[in-house]
Amino acid sequence: MKLVTRSDLGWPASAAPAQATTKGVKVHYEGSPVSTKLLTDHDACIAEWKAIRKxxxxxxxENYSDVAYNYAACPHGYLLEGRGIGHRTGANGNQALNQAHYAxxxxxxxxxxxxxxxxxLSAIRDGIxxxxxxxxxxxxxxxxxxxxxxxxxxxxxxxxxxxxxRPGGESTPPTTGGGTSSSGTYTVKKGDxxxxxxxxxxxxxAALVKLNSLKDADKLSIGQKLKLPGKATAPAAxxxxxxxxxxxxxxxxxSPIIAAMGRRLVAExxxxxxxxxGPNWTNADRNSYAAFQRKLGYSGSSADGIPGKASWEKLRVPKS
Ligand SMILES: [Zn+2]
Ligand SMILES: [Zn+2]
Structure with a gap:
């Protein structure tokens, strides 16, 4: 677990009311637009968390006694302490729904x-x-x-x-990226x-940002050449x-094609x-494929979890 404590954040002890037990944990999101800059800049995660508390x-x-949540989880897998252990959530935790769960x-x-x-997801799991x-x-x-x-x-x-x-389970190798050897370049096209x-x-x-020393992951220009890491390229054969x-x-x-597709979705x-x-088409396949479509930037009915030709070719399912 990668925990960032209140004292790391420069915050005093939480003034939120104490609560020793709950039925469990509730998961939240910010509910407002969040910058994709967080993906490549952990300092932006810390700034975001401080801004939420502020x-x-x-x-x-509502007269909040502290930031509403016990913890936050950032895209880099850090668990950021909020109220921490043993505190009610919400503004002051006097609502029954807030008292039922930590947040x-x-x-x-x-x-x-x-x-x-x-x-x-791993960091949220750590917090749970x-x-x-x-x-x-x-x-x-x-x-x-x-x-x-x-x-x-x-x-x-x-x-x-x-x-x-917990994503991937224990058998999944870590996807650290950051290969430094370069094998070829890619020219940025419209919509990339x-x-x-x-x-x-x-x-x-993260690997592309590092390899290309990109300052802002959101700013790509059409025609820009990006170095591609060598190590991670799929075997051509x-x-x-x-x-x-x-x-x-x-x-x-x-069909074994569905199992092969599922393994690629897990890897993604x-x-x-x-x-x-497994080989049966299930709702979990559909939900996983929808997550892949969203990862590619599709939304709405284009991310309904039913494979289309363009996303299928990007998934690169090996012949089974
Ligand atoms: Zn919420
Ligand atoms: Zn972060």
Missing amino acids: SHLANKA IVGLVGSSGLTEPTDAM ELLRKNGAGTEIKGHRDGYATACPGGPLYDWVQKGAP TLSSIATAHKTTV QPLEPFPGASFFHGGRH GCSRYSNGP
Whole structure:
């Protein structure tokens, strides 16, 4: 666990009312636009967390005793201390719904940065486990459970509904990226994002930022040449599964292609599986594929979890 404490943040002890036990933990998101700059700048995560506390303390109507959440989780996998262990959540924790659960906020929002990274999900999981050792029961809920709100947003809520599993499990090798050897370049085209380029070339945004010494991951210009890391390139010899057509994907379908697709979705950090992936087309396949589509920048009905030709070719499913 990578914990950033209140004293690391320069904050005094929390003035929030004490609460020794709850039924469990509720997951939140920011509910406002969050800059994708957070993906490449951890200082921006710390600044974001400090700004959240500041805005809560400035809210005189609700008279917050401290930042509303026990912890926050950033895209780099840091658990940022808020009220910490043994404190009620919300403004002052005098609402029954706030008293039922401790609270962890993922630093994702309603636009911009909307998809939690696997590192963020791991950090939320760290927070859940830490709170469970300190009085939290086993429930894991989203804010929208029991209250009319969009919080914690679609991607986090999907994950909560799966029981908030630690991404990848223990057998997944770490995806650290950051290969320094360069193998070839890529010329930026209209509509590209660093994330879509990283996905298409089997690397990470962080690796591309590092290799190309990019100052601002959000600012790419058309025609700009990017170095690509060598190490992470897929083996050229592996033949790929051609797109089987959207109608191939429906309930009841059983095929090794679906298992191979699922393994690639897991490798892309888009796993929404609690079991599998396996050869049967399930809702977990669809939710995982939808996460991959969102990762590529699709939204709405273009990210409905039914594979299309363009996203399929970017997924690079090996022939089974
Ligand atoms: Zn919330
Ligand atoms: Zn961070």
